[in-house]
Amino acid sequence: MKQIYLTVLMMLSICVGQLNAQDNASEGSQIPSGEWTAIGDGEYYEDVFTMIHWQKGLHWTVTVEESNDQPGWYRFVAYGDACPQSILGPTIGEADNEGYMYINATNPDKAYVAISTFGDKYNVCSYVVENEFDAQKYLIIEDGVISAPDSGIAYQTVGAGERWQLGNFFKGFRLVMPDSEWNDYEFSITTLEDKSCSEDNVFHYTIKDVGLSIKSFKACAIQGYFNGTEAEMAYAIENGTDAAPGENTITADKRGRYALVVVAYNSKGEAVSANSSYFYIMDDEADQWEEYGTAVYYEDVLGSVYPDMTTEKLNVTVEVNKNQPGFYRLVEPYKNHPYYSSGVYANMYRPHDNHKHYLYVHAEDPEAVYIEDSPAGVDNGYGDVSIFSLAYKYLQDGMSKEEIKELGIFGELDGREITFPNNSFILVERFFKQATFLTVDAPMFRITLPKNAGINDITIDNANSPVEYFNLQGVRVDNPTQGVYIQRKGNTTEKIVIY
16 A cells, blocks of 8 residues: 655655556556547546646636446546646646546546546546555545545656655545536635734735635624524625625624624525634723733633643733723733743734733622633734633523523632633634634633722722612613612622612
C-alpha cells in the first residue's frame, strides 16, 4: 500500500512504492481496452492542479464517453483544446487531446478516478485503495454529478517515483454528466481583518467564493445565536437587505452578540442557500457605568484549555451598572495577563481603538450568577476568543432560570466571592472548528469583588432618598407585587420579599 505523509505549507505529499504510470494505467487500474461511445457533452470543473495555477472555479465543456465492454466506465479529454491556457501553461504545457481521465463508476458507492496520464507530465487518480493508496476517498455521485471529497484526488509528476500531491484543495473537482445540471450555490463569508467586533456599530464583512448559479444576496443581523431553524431562516429572508460579492457592511444598535445571516438567491429570486457568521456590537456605554474598585480575577478558562497557560491571579478594574444593581463588568481583563504581556505572545492581545473589552457578570440574583458572551480581546492563534457561561447560552435559548437552576450550572455570589461549578463555561475561538462551542472545566475560576460590593455591605448614604425596586434580572419595577425584588434606597441595596 502507498502511504501518505504531510508536508508543511499545506502542500500534501504522498510517499509511495515505485510506480510506472503507463503500465499501471492499463494494468493496475484495469481500464477497459475496447471501444468507447460518446454519450454527450458534460462540464468539467478543475481542482486537481489548483495548488499550481491558483485559479479557482474554472470549468469547460468536455465530451463524455462510456465503455462498450464495461458500462459504468467513463472517460473524457480533461486537458485538451477546451482547457484554458492559464491552466495548461503551468501544468502540462500544451493541450493534450489524447489524454483521457478515466472514471470507474461501475460501483457507484466506490467510484474512483483510475490512474490517468496527461501530456506525459502528470498522473492523476483518486486517493483510494484501488490505486494502491491506503485510503478510501471515493468519488461522490449524486443526480448525475460526480465530485470528489476534500483531498480526494492525487497527482504526481511522471517519473517522480514515490512522491504524489493531494489535489482538490477547494473541493471543486466535479464532472457534470450529459443531460445533468449542477447548481453551484456555495459561497463563504470572511470578516474585516478577521475581527469579531464592530466599529462604531457597523460591522464589515466580505462575501467571496461565490458559486456560478448565485445571482443575488440579502443579509440580516439577528441578535443572539443562530440555530438555523425554519423560523430564523424565514426571518432572515423577510428582513434581509441587499448585499453583493465583495465587501459589505451591516449595522445594529444594541450591545451584544449578533448572527450575520446571508441568504443567496438564484435567477428566479428563490432562496437557494445560506451562510452565517457572528459579530459583536461593542459599546462602552460610559454614562451607564461607574468605577467600583479593583477586583481579583482568578483566570482559569484559558488556563484550563492551553497547556502552556496556568491559572493567573489578575488585578482588574471592575465597574458597576448605575441602573442595574448586581450587574458588574471587568475592564480589559486580559490586558495585564502575563501570557500576553511580553515575548512571542504579546501580539495575541488585541485591543481595539474605539472600544474596550469587558467580561460582563450578572450577579443580580446571587444564587444565579452568569457571564454574558463576551469577546476577550485576545487571539491565541485560532481567531478572536469569546468567553461566557453555559447558563447564559441556555437563557438565550429560551430556558427559564428555574430550569437552569435544576441543572446546577449557575454561579454564586457569596459575600464578595463569585464562583462557578465545574464544566459551566464555554470558550469560542472564531476559526477553531468553525467557532465550535467548547465546554470548559475551570475549577479555579473566581472573582473577588471589592470590599464595597456585597449587597448588605453598602451603608446608608441618604435616608430620605426615594425607594426603587428591581426584579432579579435588574429591570426596574414601578409597582411591585408579590415576589422577590432588589430594593435600593440611596446607596443601600438589599433583597426583599413582598408577600
